Amino acid sequence: MEPAKAETQPKHTHSLLAPQPYPCLIVWRREVYGFIVLQMDFSKKRWVRMKSIEQLTIFLCGNRGMSCVAIESGIKLNSIYYTKQMERLLYVFDLENLSISKSLPCPTGSRNSEMEWVMV
Numbered sequence: 001m002e003p004a005k006a007e008t009q010p011k012h013t014h015s016l017l018a019p020q021p022y023p024c025l026i027v028w029r030r031e032v033y034g035f036i037v038l039q040m041d042f043s044k045k046r047w048v049r050m051k052s053i054e055q056l057t058i059f060l061c062g063n064r065g066m067s068c069v070a071i072e073s074g075i076k077l078n079s080i081y082y083t084k085q086m087e088r089l090l091y092v093f094d095l096e097n098l099s100i101s102k103s104l105p106c107p108t109g110s111r112n113s114e115m116e117w118v119m120v
Contacts, residue, residue: 035080
């Protein structure tokens with residue numbers, strides 16, 4: 001992991017408590033493209049940029065977020081699932097190849113409805 005470099009102000013910032021071995025993460029959604037994931041290095045008392053979240057998947061919606069270990073769950077590893085306000089699309093940002101895919105999982109949903117993540 002390398003130290004986080006100064007970035008322009010992110011569009012959205014999400015703080016998460018994540019499963020071990022990543023107990024404290026911050027996710028910045030960049031204005032133009034993609035995300036930056038930072039992990040707190042408690043021993044050095046600084047944020048460190050992560051190039052990979054390995055077996056984790058992060059879910060973001062509005063100003064909230066959560067994460068889970070994605071092994072054998074059918075969701076994409078090392079990815080960030082997110083939605084945008086007033087849209088019905090589901091976006092997936094792949095941290096490995098820095099690509100974004102999108103889908104329409106619920107074509108009958110209202111554009112005005114707010115989406116929320118629920119873990120079961």
